[in-house]
Amino acid sequence: MNDPLIPSDLLKKSDKILFIAHLALGDYTYLQNCFQAFARAYPHLKLHLWVDEVRRTNDASQWPHLKKNVLYDWLAACDFIDKVYNQNYSPELFEASIKDAREEHYPIVVSLGTLRPHFYANLARRISPDGFVVGLKKPMRLSGLPHYFTYRKLDVALDPDVADRSSAPHISDVHAEWFRLLANVDIPPRERIPFVHIPERFIEGARARLHEWGFDKRQGKLVFINPFAKTRKRCWPVERVAELITTMRGQPGWRDACFIVNAVPQEVGRVKTMLAERQLDRTELFSANENFFQLPAMLAQCDLIVSVETAVMHLANAVGVPVVALMRQKTPEWAPVDKANSTVITAHQRRDWVKAIPVQDVMHALA
DSSP: OOOOSSOHHHHHHOSEEEEEEOOOHHHHHHHHHHHHHHHHHOTTSEEEEEEOOTTOOSOGGGHHHHHTOTHHHHHHTOTTOOEEEOOOSSHHHHHHHHHHHHTTOOSEEEEOOOSSHHHHHHHHHHHOTTSEEEEEOOOOOGGGGGGHHHHTTOSEEEOTTOSOGGGOOOHHHHHHHHHHHHHOOOOOGGGOSOOOOOOHHHHHHHHHHHHHHTGGGOSSOEEEEEOOOSSGGGOOOHHHHHHHHHHHHTSGGGTTOEEEEEOOGGGHHHHHHHHHHHTOTTEEEEOOOSOTTHHHHHHTTOSEEEEESSHHHHHHHHHTOOEEEEEOTTOGGGSOSOGGGEEEEEOSSTTOOGGGOOHHHHHHHHO
């Protein structure tokens, strides 16, 4: 076993460690396994996590939305994370969080920020002026020379692309390799499949919702369809959702199926209109607008999940429900990792967005 990037004696004698990352739900779905494995390997270390808000802004009208990031609900329920810095969505709060973190006197700070890694190298050193600081750094090119002195603030640099690219690694392979190099934490493939522990009250809430819809007495399967992602490149037209439901109902195996159409809060009105115009029976609209756990609780009740490339398709693996994932060709490392429970459909051309995937491709996969 090679020496870890973080000195072994420092890991043994320290009482806490801070990880810095900018996280969406999909990122944490895979990094969670790494943090849990690290916590098990070093149970004496309190694990603290700085979740940076890349959309930080002076625009106060955006603060309520940024403050209510559903990821924070999930992090609050993780028993292997002792402290989370999640109030840095404005410049003032960002500085206040840095002041709070500096008072912790972290002996070890690890930045896992892949976007603007030089920014996070600087942030890590600001938080821990005298500690041992590790950060991601790609091999230096001419364009990166302006950040040369920033990267010198790191005690050790880690290449974000450490995994063997010739083997087309999954993002979970990349993360696992980071933690092996950082601290000799071994995360075998079977332990890289996402997981989520859903509090019982949310499971009961999902079942109550199915009862309200009359889906608890259904004769056919329950199908969850998610056409929305954060960027337009990864979204599927809502009209195609209606076409998929109608086409599936024309097949014997899906004739009695019930459908749940997921919508992010800002798209609820548009989906409601579409469902009303199409008059689709046994089809209901769903939006997890109160708490993160509403989403995996509902997913766990389903027999099939059809989703574009976003957190829903990763959470499908976490709850063990078969998923049909609609993806672009450009991001194979983000495909669902549980291949036994996942079918991936990619757009035909590398330049195509997800909207280029026709309903017939989904039907072919279901057949």
